[in-house]
Amino acid sequence: xxxxxxxxxxxxxxxxxxxxxxxxxxxxxxxxxxxxxxxxxxxxxxxxxxxxxxxxxxxxxxxxxxxxxxxxxxxxxxxxxxxxxxxxxxxxxxxxxxxxxxxxxxxxxxxxxxx
Amino acid sequence: xxxxxxxxxxxxxxxxxxxxxxxxxxxxxxxxxxxxxxxxxxxxxxxxxxxxxxxxxxxxxxxxxxxxxxxxxxxxxxxxxxxxxxxxxxxxxxxxxxxxxxxxxxx
Numbered sequence: 001x002x003x004x005x006x007x008x009x010x011x012x013x014x015x016x017x018x019x020x021x022x023x024x025x026x027x028x029x030x031x032x033x034x035x036x037x038x039x040x041x042x043x044x045x046x047x048x049x050x051x052x053x054x055x056x057x058x059x060x061x062x063x064x065x066x067x068x069x070x071x072x073x074x075x076x077x078x079x080x081x082x083x084x085x086x087x088x089x090x091x092x093x094x095x096x097x098x099x100x101x102x103x104x105x106x107x108x109x110x111x112x113x114x115x
Numbered sequence: 116x117x118x119x120x121x122x123x124x125x126x127x128x129x130x131x132x133x134x135x136x137x138x139x140x141x142x143x144x145x146x147x148x149x150x151x152x153x154x155x156x157x158x159x160x161x162x163x164x165x166x167x168x169x170x171x172x173x174x175x176x177x178x179x180x181x182x183x184x185x186x187x188x189x190x191x192x193x194x195x196x197x198x199x200x201x202x203x204x205x206x207x208x209x210x211x212x213x214x215x216x217x218x219x220x221x222x
Contacts, residue, residue, distance in 0.1 A: 031208070042214040043201065050208055058209060090158060099165060100145040100207040106158040 002027050006091050006107035013081060014115050021076045021110050023091030030096045032074035033058070033104070034066065036087040043090070049074055050096060081114040088112075119204050121213035128220050134189040136216045138202035145205045147185045149176050152199040152215070161187070161200075192220045 004025045013019055025032065033048035035058075045058030049068040063085055065077040074093075078085060088111050092104040118141045128134055138147065149161040162169050162176040164185070169176050173192075178185040189196055197219050203212040 033210070035210075035212075040214070043203070043212040045210055048208060056208070059211070088156065092158075096208075099205075101205045101210065103148070103160040103163045105160070106150075109156050109158075 002105065004091055004093055004105050004107040006089075006110050008110060009108060010111050012113045012115065015082055016080050019078050019081060019112075021078075021089060021091075021112070023074045023076065023107055024072050025074075025093040025105065026072065027093060027105065028071065029093035029105070030071070031101055031104075032068065032091065032093045034064070034074070034076045035090045035092065036060065036085075037090065037109075038087050046076070046089075081112075083114050086112060086114050119202060119211050119213040121200075121202055121216050123216060124214065125217045126219070128192050128218070130193055130220055130222050132192050132220075134192050134196075134218065134220075136187045136200050136202075136218070138185045138187070138213055140183050140185075140204045140211075142183075142204075142206065144183075145207055147176075147178050148203040148205065148210070149185075149187050150201040150203065152201060154198065158201075189218075194220045194222050196220050 007022045030051045034046040035043045037043045044060045047066040049055045091107040094102045094104040120139045122137045146165045148163050152158045173190045175188040199215040201215045203210045
């Protein structure tokens with residue numbers, strides 16, 4: 001079954017404790033991206049990757065790191081989480097065409113609370 | 116900075132009504148996406164379009180490139196259509212989202 005998986009689905013942590021949210025897709029998609037969703041602000045792009053070893057900043061990259069060592073995985077790293085990173089996080093993937101990003105497949109979301 | 120605006124923010128309809136959600140964007144784009152977010156939080160892609168019109172079942176999406184405007188129409192709405200509908204524009208590899216339209220369809 002074609003899918004994007006994220007782990008963990010729920011996480012409560014404390015300020016400053018490094019954490020990683022994993023994202024994996026089984027569709028051989030070139031493009032992967034991380035978004036956060038906050039009430040009143042909607043979805044905002046954090047980082048994206050056009051292919052292995054190619055990553056770039058989105059609109060809200062501060063406080064986050066990513067890596068793309070393999071095509072299927074795109075982990076999101078919070079080296080020193082702060083309460084303003086409490087949010088609902090989505091990973092997504094898609095093929096890339098001449099027009100750019102195609103229809104995206106979204107993971108189920110990770111609800112992160114930083115105390 | 117690209118801006119994407121949706122209207123209305125909230126929409127309540129009776130089952131069977133024809134529904135329209137609008138999306139305006141500010142700069143030239145590669146494509147326009149329509150997404151549906153279920154009450155449980157999951158997001159699915161409904162359409163990606165760069166010109167004209169697309170139809171899938173009771174859903175129709177249109178885009179007018181000159182006017183920088185897209186619409187999502189739902190015909191014969193049903194309570195199971197209740198969700199948040201989000202448009203997003205892409206300029207190559209980056210996406211900018213509207214805030215979403217909360218649709219509630221009452222039986």
